[in-house]
Amino acid sequence: MSDKRFLIQLKGASGSGKSTIVSQFINNHNLIPEDIYINNKKVVINKSNEFIVIGRYTTTCGGCDGQIPNIQFMLDLFEQLMNGKQRVIIFEWMFVSGLYSFSLKLNDICESAGFNYIPVCLKIRYETLLNRVLMRTKKDINIDYIDKKINDIYRTSNKLARNKIYSKFIKIDDVQFEKMDFLIDSLLEEL
Numbered sequence: 001m002s003d004k005r006f007l008i009q010l011k012g013a014s015g016s017g018k019s020t021i022v023s024q025f026i027n028n029h030n031l032i033p034e035d036i037y038i039n040n041k042k043v044v045i046n047k048s049n050e051f052i053v054i055g056r057y058t059t060t061c062g063g064c065d066g067q068i069p070n071i072q073f074m075l076d077l078f079e080q081l082m083n084g085k086q087r088v089i090i091f092e093w094m095f096v097s098g099l100y101s102f103s104l105k106l107n108d109i110c111e112s113a114g115f116n117y118i119p120v121c122l123k124i125r126y127e128t129l130l131n132r133v134l135m136r137t138k139k140d141i142n143i144d145y146i147d148k149k150i151n152d153i154y155r156t157s158n159k160l161a162r163n164k165i166y167s168k169f170i171k172i173d174d175v176q177f178e179k180m181d182f183l184i185d186s187l188l189e190e191l
Contacts, residue, residue, distance in 0.1 A: 005115045010092035012122035013149040015132035018092040023057045025184045054091040064093035082113035098152025119167040
């Protein structure tokens, strides 16, 4: 990995493996959970000297869901974290995965702070995604919502590309769900 600094956003619909990938990364790199406060609100980060991962990963569904009240709060959080010594910040927040305006603002903040913004889109078989959601929720699946999220992510990636912000697409096969920790490390070696 180079000396560059990166903000990596994992994007994908429910069941795509975002939390699984990040949980394994946290464990493999011995990141330590820490509570920080932004605007008097507690946020859990996991960190080492080199990495910060935003979010709680004590349950199957981790990430920023449930911790981040709004987009401005998240942007303020990034600005604070980018002042630290860590070279890589990783997050996944389902709510903003398909929001073009958020990605543009995030890219601007990254450029100002000397970070490279890397959106990473996870692609898995549709049937696998639905099965993973069903196993986790044990109730009816809102397929229209999942389809909308997937379409929003791809549409946003295409719009970002027109602004020279290129998303990385990572295809995950069914076997990889058992051990996906290598995905972030492989991506960092590429960069």
